[in-house]
Amino acid sequence: MTTKPQKVKKIVLAYSGGLDTSVILPWLKDKYGCEVIAFAADLGQGADELDGIKQKARASGANKCIVADLRKQFAENHCFKLLAASALYEGVYMLGTAIARPLIAKAQVECAKAENADAVAHGCTGKGNDQVRFELTYMALAPKLKIISPWKDPSFELTSRQAAVRYAKKRGIPVAQTKKKIYSRDRNLWHISHEGGDLENIANEPASSLWVMSVPLSAAPNKPGYVQIDFKSGVPVALDGVRLGGHELIARLNALGGKHAIGQVDLVENRLVGIKCREVYETPGGTILFEAHRALESVTLDRETLHYKQQVALKYAEMVYYGQWYCPLREALDAFIAKTQQKVTGSVRIKCFKGRAATAAIDSPNSLYSPALASFTMGDEYTPSDATGFIRLFGLQMKGRGNPRG
Helix, strand or coil: CCCCCCCCCEEEEECCCCHHHHHHHHHHHHHHCCEEEEEEEECCCCHHHHCCHHHHHHHCCCCEEEEEECHHHHHHHHHHHHHHHCCCECCCECCHHHHHHHHHHHHHHHHHHHCCCCEEECCCCCCCCHHHHHHHHHHHHCCCCEEECHHHCCCCCCCCHHHHHHHHHHHCCCCCCCCCCCCEEEECCCCEEEECHHHHCCCCCCCHHHCCCCCCHHHCCCCCEEEEEEEECCEEEEECCEECCHHHHHHHHHHHHHHCCCCEEEEEEECCCCCEEEEEEECHHHHHHHHHHHHHHHHHCCHHHHHHHHHHHHHHHHHHHCCCCCCHHHHHHHHHHHHHCCCCCEEEEEEEECCEEEEEEEECCCCCCCHHHHCCCCCCCCCCCHHHHHHHHHCHHHHHHHCCCC
16 A cells, blocks of 8 residues: 655655664655755764764765754753653663653754754654654644654555665665664663664573673673762762763763673563563663762752652653653653752762672762761660650551551
8 A cells, every 4th residue: 555645845854874764764755756854963872873974864865964963962951850850761771762862853853944844754663662752842842844754654665674774785875784683772872772683582681792882791890990970959060070061971971880881771661652672771871870869869858858759750751751851741840850959969979890880978068867866876866765656646547457446
């Protein structure tokens, strides 16, 4: 079955230079017969992916290729918001792909407006989460733009990676993947994800050769590494006393964490579309930051605020995972989180050793921790007999349930 294509004058394609978007670009030109602009976002994925990307896009048929440097914005306005929220999807995933998509889509929309394009396109599959994240952002920021999603087009025949590889070879488009071993990877400053290939069998342990940002645990050094992270109002601002921009700070922690095999996660996660999918993630710098931030909050937030924030973190992580970044509720939660972070200032020393980032020391001018109160030695600050009445009242309903007739 074929569908009649929409009338489109110019398309801006979210372009990574990877297999999917490399074959989608010429496919779009063939189907719609219009200009296609390749839009690539520099989110710190590295020179391996970005070097020569403009030439590759043009060789694939792009009329123009635009590369936007979004590293600082990504780190400070997106990754650090995840950090402040303590947002982890299903308890472990640090949302490296999920948090990047709304920023890419926003910049893509801005590019479309600047280039007078009337359509935006992406290369996300019809089974994944990214299609939702891109399209919700398009809808929120530019509802009049046409959205083209080739994988959901019945006439799109490149619905397997093997078919895409064959198409790329036929068109003379160089791709890194091979038929024999194919991993779908997404990398940025915050993380790298791996899926597909032998990982689709959950009985297979990730191979030592899979890791990119970090070494295998077996290769981690026998001597620990230490780093001091300074925070101001919940935002990391310096490493070992040296102030750094957000993207620079994350990059340095990635190097340290990667050396010690920090931040490796093997997860069968529940996708928004209802499919369970195995993903392997590396988030070395982010893992160090999350541990340091958790430690600092443990001494600067009161119990009720900390516990309620933990509930908010679950919802925040879900919204990011579901692509609801440009949503009023997320903005409202950010306001709550910002309030909780006002006193989250201080320094945390982290020990990196054999795949684990552990807190070694905490110091904060706003610490609520009192050695005198915490000590087993009773002092004037705490009268033990006061606890008798507290426990009697706190347990009154439990006592009544156990002896209903009194």
